[in-house]
Ligand SMILES: [Zn+2]
């Protein structure tokens with residue numbers, strides 16, 4: 553493995569930063585301490601910063617020393633934590649009750665800081681590297697908010713790159729593939745309005761729970777009967793709320809859930825069919841239904857040239873056998889907004905087999921969003937080396953006329 557020696561030397565420093573961030577998790581748009589730490593480090597390394605895009609976002613700009621080119625590349629990390637309790641008991645466990653870096657964004661932030669430090673110290677490129685520290689990936693679409701606040705007008709880039717750790721993929725292995733890799737994320741809500749009454753006299757009422765149970769079944773036929781079989785999609789009803797007592801038929805029943813898909817066509821079809829099923833199922837039983845379909849994150853779709861480029865850099869660092877393909881997964885990611893705005897790519901860096909984890913917290917790779925998860929510090933020099941080399945190589949090679 554060709555980790556950059558200057559970055560390998562910084563491994564203890566990077567580990568300390570990562571554990572400090574882990575101990576002080578902050579939720580989306582509340583990353584005040586986190587963004588303060590990022591701003592301090594960048595400033596300390598002689599990198600001019602811009603704060604306030606997406607409230608707590610930080611952008612640092614590193615200018616190369618090999619010329620006066622205005623070509624630019626963006627490197628992005630997410631910085632927010634999750635609203636959940638940490639089960640780990642190690643020294644760097646969360647000191648903020650009910651908040652936890654259970655998705656490894658503490659590690660993503662640190663890998664980008666490591667790259668920023670290296671690039672600022674060496675500046676072996678001609679052009680600009682914008683390091684983008686983005687808030688609120690988990691909730692709130694911080695990536696979209698930064699773009700709305702003018703991210704790519706203030707900091708135009710030819711391409712933008714990001715990555716996420718992935719438990720289960722071996723340490724030292726990275727998965728990257730072109731095309732759709734993460735799904736779009738939509739929330740829906742169906743409020744069924746019937747007519748309340750005595751549970752012993754259902755003929756005088758319109759039972760919204762009976763309507764809801766039909767509707768839930770009918771929603772799944774959209775996946776089994778309307779969706780093209782080779783187009784992946786999920787409809788999950790995840791909450792049902794109705795009623796207060798065993799002997800009262802309630803007035804309303806509310807269903808909420810999520811829809812995941814990779815293409816806009818499939819999502820449009822699902823929205824139309826769910827609306828029809830909601831309206832006509834309710835009507836068939838004499839009830840009404842208010843149906844809302846709220847699109848949150850679009851699908852994350854990697855661009856072909858940028859993905860091939862990232863893979864080439866990964867092969868240089870890791871060797872071909874450690875650069876693998878990534879099958880699409882149904883989770884969502886707000887880096888998708890950045891990839892809709894400019895070309896780029898997003899890859900998955902293996903978080904390993906779980907052997908780095910705290911003793912007594914289970915065996916094997918702990919998944920993200922689990923209270924026993926911890927980012928694998930062994931990845932820090934690797935991720936920082938990848939981002940650094942990516943920037944150097946990108947700015948060194950002329951941009952092809954057709955991408
Ligand atoms: Zn997450």
Ligand SMILES: [Zn+2]
Pocket residue numbers: 655656657689716
């Ligand atoms: Zn995440």
